[in-house]
Amino acid sequence: MIGGILLPTLFFALLAGAATLCGQVVEDFESSLQTMTEPGCNETAQCLIAEDRAANGNHxxxxxxxxHQGSHVGGNLASPGVTIADAPGVYEIAARVNFEQCGSEIGPMAIRLVDANNETFQYLANVEGKSGEPGWTEIKWSFDTNKPVSETVKSWGENANETVDFPIKFLGFAVPFHGGKTEGGALLFDDLSVTKVSD
Ligand SMILES: [Ca+2]
Ligand SMILES: [Ca+2]
Structure with missing residues (x-):
């Protein structure tokens, strides 16, 4: 009888554990979002919602x-997108990224988030060795809303007070170029998911 109670309890506990470990997709880029290239980037840079050549109907x-010669390229939504966090905590963001059409000159990949007072925060992920890799790769960024900036990665914006004013929302992605130049390329981003790791 005890086993009859314990087993279902254990089962639901495992399910709950699995749910907190797997990120929930918050943005699949299927709705018609307005996008823009980061001001100041090379004029050939483009950011848009495009069809995935490998999967009809997916965007x-x-x-x-x-x-061109330049330090980086970046693309943003024209206005802040989905909410990534609305309460303090340590979060992990993941996205599927397609590196098939880019060279080895790309450096750490940045995701940009913007808070309620228009302060932009940037988090970096190591993507060494990913250039030219076929298909989709999962890239993860972690951030702690209690320590939103670091010695090397600062926030910016009109009201940059190095404090996250909730909610914090998705804004865009950027990549720097090693050596300040690039042979050209393209990156695709899809299925942004968020997991709260701890408070
Ligand atoms: Ca999609
Ligand atoms: Ca702020």
Missing amino acids: ALKLSWDK
């Missing part, structure tokens, strides 16, 4: 650029 955020 992704596409950042593309031609050969």
Whole structure:
């Protein structure tokens, strides 16, 4: 009889555990979002919602650029997107990224988030060795809303007080170029998910 109670309890506890470990997709880029290239980037840089060539009907955020000299390219939504966090905590954001059309000059990949007072925060993920990799790769960024900036990665914006004013929302992605130049390329981003790791 005890086993009869314990087993279902254990089963639901495991299910609950699985639910907190797997991120929930908050943005699949299937709705008609307005996008923009980051001001100041090379004029060949483009950011738009594009169809995934490998899967008819699926859409992704596409950042593309031609050969040029420059420090980085970035693409944003024209206005803040889905809420990533509305309460303090440590979060992990994941996205599927397609690196098939880019070279090895790309550096750490940035995700940009914007808070309720228009302060932009940036988090970096190591993508070494990913360039040219076929298909989709999962990239993860972690951030702690209690320590939203670091010595090396600062926030910016009109009201940059290095404090997260909730809610914090998705804004865009950027990549720097090693050596300040690129042969051109494109990146696709899809299925943004968020997991709260701890308070
Ligand atoms: Ca999609
Ligand atoms: Ca702020």
